[in-house]
Amino acid sequence: ISQRYPLTLDMTADKMYTVNKENLEFIKGVDYKVNLRVIFSEEDYVNVNNIYNTNQVFDNTGGSYYKQTVDLLKQYNKYNKNITTEFVDATDQQAISDILEQFSDIDTSAMNYGDILVECYVNGEDKEPRRGLIPFKECYELASEDETGYYEAMGYANYTVAGNKIEQAVANG
Numbered sequence: 001i002s003q004r005y006p007l008t009l010d011m012t013a014d015k016m017y018t019v020n021k022e023n024l025e026f027i028k029g030v031d032y033k034v035n036l037r038v039i040f041s042e043e044d045y046v047n048v049n050n051i052y053n054t055n056q057v058f059d060n061t062g063g064s065y066y067k068q069t070v071d072l073l074k075q076y077n078k079y080n081k082n083i084t085t086e087f088v089d090a091t092d093q094q095a096i097s098d099i100l101e102q103f104s105d106i107d108t109s110a111m112n113y114g115d116i117l118v119e120c121y122v123n124g125e126d127k128e129p130r131r132g133l134i135p136f137k138e139c140y141e142l143a144s145e146d147e148t149g150y151y152e153a154m155g156y157a158n159y160t161v162a163g164n165k166i167e168q169a170v171a172n173g
């Protein structure tokens with residue numbers, strides 16, 4: 001029953017593991033099929049070292065922002081059966097190859113660990129879905145010590161997570 005219905009208790013003061021009211025209304029109102037594919041296994045996503053090594057993003061809370069993301073994404077299907085979330089093992093070359101072939105209509109050349117691929121069947125399941133990519137770094141508020149922007153421009157900037165924007169990112173996606 002707990003797999004299908006949101007029966008968890010969020011005891012954090014700011015309800016960080018609970019879908020906010022506005023997003024909950026949005027989720028409940030989705031009347032078409034939506035597939036969310038996270039390019040990282042659930043275990044790897046919440047591992048602070050894996051995220052840092054692949055995205056140069058550090059969560060100095062010990063991974064609570066990443067756990068929050070996983071928990072919130074898993075709740076979507078509990079509130080609406082039209083929305084599914086799947087975590088894909090990024091080391092499974094066959095699974096990644098299949099996804100790249102399926103998403104050949106969008107630019108996946110910059111796809112990275114932790115990105116989310118979205119399929120929306122707004123015109124019905126028998127029609128071609130709309131597809132998009134939500135980059136990992138768009139799911140978080142990021143802070144950088146690179147005040148000049150030089151290292152960021154060169155692709156070497158390191159970031160610290162300053163907040164979670166996963167609900168906004170998925171709603172926009």
